[in-house]
Amino acid sequence: MLQELSIKNFAIIDHLQLSLESGLTVLTGETGAGKSIIIDALHLLVGGRGSVEYIRHGEKKAEMEGLFILDDHTHPCYQKATEFGIDIEDGMVVLRRDILSSGKSTCRINGKLVTISILREIGGTLIDIHSQHEHQALMNESLHLSFLDQYGSSEIAAALCNYQEIYKQYERVEKQLHQLYDNEQEMAHRLDLLQFQRNEIQTAELQIEEDELLSQEKQKLLNFGKLYEAMQTSYEAIQGEQRGLDWIGHVMSQLETAAEIDIQHQALKETVTNSYYMLEDAARTIRNELEQLEFDPNRLNQIEERLNEINQLKRKYGASIQDILTYCAKIDEEIEKITNKENYIEELQQTLNSIEQDLFLEAKHLSSLRKKWAKRLTNAIHHELKQLYMDKTVFEVYFQSPMMDNNHRVRYRKNGVDIIEFYISTNPGEPLKPLAKVASGGELSRIMLALKTIFSQHQGITSIIFDEVDTGVSGRVAQAIAEKIYQVSLHSQVLCISHLPQVAAMADTHLYIAKSTAKKRTSTSVNILDKHEQVKEIARMISGVEMTDLTIQHANELLELAYTIKND
Structure with a gap:
């Protein structure tokens, strides 16, 4: 249901804050007081077409905001919200729309900026507005x-x-068949393109992770001088007279003497001994690698050319070599389909028939x-x-x-x-x-109400708005329409603008819309009527301007009849 509605600087509305209840809420008041303006604001709030004409004179923007409460977790709004990445917590949906004097609109759902079309889709699951002139x-x-x-x-x-x-x-198989039935010339051009692409990829003879290995080798060649110097310095620091191994060998010899004297030093001696032999192996490895290090400028050029070739293929066919090879496999399949078109069409047709x-x-x-x-x-x-x-x-x-x-x-x-x-x-x-x-007219209103009474139980709409749908009816038909509107409100929250006293008498909540003038500005206000005020308003609706004891009595009778119908 629509629980809270805020309207600011909209037409003759300065600032309006409404707390709405479930059931049937009827809005009444003098013609021109602003009843339909409230419905217009609701229409814009759920994605209706906006206009700068709605902005109150002298203001920069009109603001509308509504809080909807969803009691049912299967409500269609949840599916729509998930589709557009909008979170709904505790069943609360807040719609907000600002219409700027520049003509632009800003729309938000639960604080997230959305487009008008998204607002319209979400809003369509929450409110259904029916007016006499709207399709x-x-x-x-x-x-x-x-x-x-x-x-x-x-x-x-x-x-x-x-x-x-x-x-x-x-649908999938039918689409494949249509593609194969396309223009023969287009298919021939497509085949030429695919064969060229396959040949280009296969000629390159790509290997998985080849580009990564080449990049590593390129980095090594570009920094050859630093690498050689580091390896040479490392070897000289370990191997040679009065160098690392020499000193560690001296330590090892001394610890052997210490371990012979005190067995507690045996473990320490073994640690140093192991380190000595490990460093000896490392020195040998460094020496072998130094002997193999050789700078080849031609190899660097070859790597550059190969990487450039691979990058060109990436730009055409995929972000990685694996992607390129996967694309090539797809090309093979499509070439197979085109070259064996007739056989493939026959197979697809049999599948489609099945x-x-x-x-x-x-x-x-x-x-x-x-x-x-x-x-x-x-x-x-x-x-x-x-x-x-x-x-x-x-x-x-x-x-x-x-x-x-x-x-x-x-x-x-x-x-x-x-x-x-x-x-x-x-x-x-x-x-x-x-x-x-x-x-259109009275008949259309009754037909619509009959359909609404049935479909309101199945549509899942949170709130239904009736804007003067009872125009053109009176007497027993008016009473029947009032009862139908009430029946619809048993399944969905209903807001109804009406000039019929029979409809007003059925209201669970009766709102009176009035306009006033202060400081040469006209404003609209909304008041919730108590039982006594409701009687007076219904009497006014019956008689027009002048109220009599008879119209007061008639208003009370309508309220008593409504009470009986609701509790029947």
Whole structure:
């Protein structure tokens, strides 16, 4: 749910801080007080299109921030957040958006800077805003299949998962076939390029770690003088008269005498003796290496040329010799495929046909499940519409024929072969038409509410916003709409701007929006109404400006009716 909302320097709002509750929150107030401005701010907070026109006159930026609390760890927001590298701790998601006077926007999610598109994707899992004039997800036929799948819950989800596993294999093999069917001239050019690359790599006769060994040898040749001097000095320090070995030999002789006198010095004598012979071996090794040391300027040139050749190959084919050789192996495979194209195509086609048989069975099973759940959805929507006094309305989940390719074969897609759209007829005798083309107004509001009542239990949306969706209705229909909005709030937090007293009476929290003028500036304020204030506000909504004892009585009756409905 949306727990905290902060709006600053937005239109006529100076600074607004709201603490919101779960259930149904109704916002009422005079026309122009700023009710829809709050919804506009929420729309921008979740990635809507911004404009500098929203910034309060005389200010440099508008600021919006919202704290959402997620109680369910399977909420779709978690998956989206993981996808974009955003951490969610303790189920808290903080969205923030600043609109600058320069026209730019700064967006953050849990303190991390994000793009507008990411904010929109994350925000779309948290808030669904429905207004009378805005094209919503339920009106978008491309999303109807996903709504049906959500309604079908785990049964459809399991079948869809099985289908998509096989579809991935099908898509991979089909892509390979398409590549082989590409233009013959392009394939010939590709073959020439690959053969040139393979020849270049094979001619180089690369060896694993060759570059490292050559670099070490190059370093040795570049520092030959220092190396020779160090080895020569080391040898002279150890070997020769009055040098290291001479003195250690003298020590060894003296310790032998000491050990004969006192056996406790025997270990010390052995240590020095071992050191003497080890140094003697070291001196011999140094001498042999000195004899072999030889500076060859031609060898240095050869190493430079070889390293340059290897580096050129690295720039073309990989960061290391191992990468180059791995790339060469891939080239061999591709050359094999191209030169034996016909055989390979035949093998791939057989594989694709085998996969397609399995895919067809999974698609058929998935489609049958969707049709079963479509009937249940149809019955559920008819039930909801009947309660909204649209019992003559006919709803249908229309399944189009699967799309076919140029060879008259079924065109498989990521989510199956089904193409569906919601159709509806609001008047007896009228043909069914796509839901997206149904006339707007009171009928559209009721249809939307029927769908929202059902889908709110399956969509996982944290908060649903209704912005004057009850316009154009009255009487018993208004009461029915109020009850439906309340039903939606049982599964998702609902914020509703309304001019209907019936809707206001159903509120768990009633907010009154007002505007005032101070120091020649207009500001919007929000007040939580207590029971007495709520009665007065509902009475005002009934009568307009002048309240009478009768309208007060009517307001109390509406509240009592709402209480009965909620506790029924």
